[in-house]
Amino acid sequence: MTDPIITHAFGTDPEGPKRIPLRLRPKPVLTVEDVANKKKGHYLFSFGYPGSGKTTLQWMMMNYLISKTKFDIDIAIPDNKEGPDWEGPAIINDWNKQWIEGRFPERTPAAESDIREIEITAQTTSGKKLDANFSFLEVSGELLQQVVPAKGVMPDLKPLLRAYLENQRLKFVVIFMLSPDREENDILFANFISYVKKSFPGLLDRMSIGVVLSKPEESLCRLREFGDATGRTGFTKLNTEAQIAYLKKFCPRTYNIWSGWPEKKPLLSPLYLGEIEIIEGEPRLMEFDFHHIEQIFFWLFEQFAGKRPGPTFWQRFTGWTKEWQ
Numbered sequence: 001m002t003d004p005i006i007t008h009a010f011g012t013d014p015e016g017p018k019r020i021p022l023r024l025r026p027k028p029v030l031t032v033e034d035v036a037n038k039k040k041g042h043y044l045f046s047f048g049y050p051g052s053g054k055t056t057l058q059w060m061m062m063n064y065l066i067s068k069t070k071f072d073i074d075i076a077i078p079d080n081k082e083g084p085d086w087e088g089p090a091i092i093n094d095w096n097k098q099w100i101e102g103r104f105p106e107r108t109p110a111a112e113s114d115i116r117e118i119e120i121t122a123q124t125t126s127g128k129k130l131d132a133n134f135s136f137l138e139v140s141g142e143l144l145q146q147v148v149p150a151k152g153v154m155p156d157l158k159p160l161l162r163a164y165l166e167n168q169r170l171k172f173v174v175i176f177m178l179s180p181d182r183e184e185n186d187i188l189f190a191n192f193i194s195y196v197k198k199s200f201p202g203l204l205d206r207m208s209i210g211v212v213l214s215k216p217e218e219s220l221c222r223l224r225e226f227g228d229a230t231g232r233t234g235f236t237k238l239n240t241e242a243q244i245a246y247l248k249k250f251c252p253r254t255y256n257i258w259s260g261w262p263e264k265k266p267l268l269s270p271l272y273l274g275e276i277e278i279i280e281g282e283p284r285l286m287e288f289d290f291h292h293i294e295q296i297f298f299w300l301f302e303q304f305a306g307k308r309p310g311p312t313f314w315q316r317f318t319g320w321t322k323e324w325q
């Protein structure tokens with residue numbers, strides 16, 4: 001197959017159009033039009049300040065899906081306006097290489113044109129036969145914090161992000177990434193909900209929410225240091241009681257949003273990744289732990305597919321559930 005001729009990449013050429021090698025062509029970029037034309041889709045939208053662990057959640061989830069064999073995954077190569085978009089598989093390959101070395105993924109670049117979408121189909125390989133199709137976005141927290149109004153500054157989101165939220169055929173699972181190093185988390189999350197209510201009527205009905213406590217070791221230290229709303233400090237682990245105490249103390253408006261959500265079970269979970277060591281000033285994941293990410297993924301899967309992965313009736317009946325514990 002010959003390369004198509006591209007004329008616009010390096011300006012006009014008086015001698016006629018040139019062939020441009022694949023590696024020098026402009027990257028296909030997701031456009032507002034692409035997003036507005038989407039006919040359907042389930043989106044995981046991780047939401048939080050820069051550095052709150054949004055990419056880390058998605059990186060951990062993808063490496064869990066790749067490393068464990070409970071799911072067979074397919075990464076989509078969508079046909080966008082500019083041609084086939086290979087960015088999804090390229091990002092996952094990078095994350096997989098970083099995973100092998102225990103390195104965390106890089107911070108997401110902050111321009112609107114840096115927003116990326118990755119679409120996955122995950123099929124169970126054992127237990128109940130289920131599959132889920134969903135996408136997630138790689139967006140910098142710099143762009144998300146624009147939903148907070150200030151004196152003389154209206155809340156806003158970039159047109160590409162608005163295009164997702166405006167498309168009534170799409171459904172969302174929003175995960176609030178609650179990192180212990182930002183006091184203003186509550187302001188960000190509560191203002192996001194106000195912004196959605198005001199700007200996208202009906203969207204909350206197409207949305208599920210979850211709260212993930214990233215960096216759980218530091219979160220527990222913070223709860224022990226400052227105490228819960230009643231002054232209690234003697235928490236020894238970040239169990240459900242401690243997570244709720246943490247939310248009530250440090251994110252009271254988010255707690256009310258979470259506890260009043262008109263859905264049976266909005267997620268609340270810490271995300272412990274495993275053993276982290278600082279090597280030459282850089283954090284490295286030396287030993288990984290998939291327990292939390294697996295529970296988070298099962299919950300996500302249930303939001304997307306309507307059913308939770310697990311053993312079949314017969315496997316439960318005969319006690320053959322080891323793989324799912």
Ligand SMILES: Nc1nc2c(ncn2[C@@H]2O[C@H](COP(=O)(O)OP(=O)(O)OP(=O)(O)O)[C@@H](O)[C@H]2O)c(=O)[nH]1
Pocket residue numbers: 048049050051052053054055056057104105106107108109139140141142214215216271272273276283
């Ligand atoms: N100790 C610890 N560090 C973590 C954990 N999760 C993330 N980090 C660190 O936090 C850094 C930032 O995390 P990211 O996932 O890139 O944050 P982000 O929300 O995607 O940030 P932006 O893309 O800038 O919006 C990582 O590179 C890690 O160094 C965790 O569970 N424990």
Ligand SMILES: [Mg+2]
Pocket residue numbers: 054055056106107108139140141
């Ligand atoms: Mg990021």
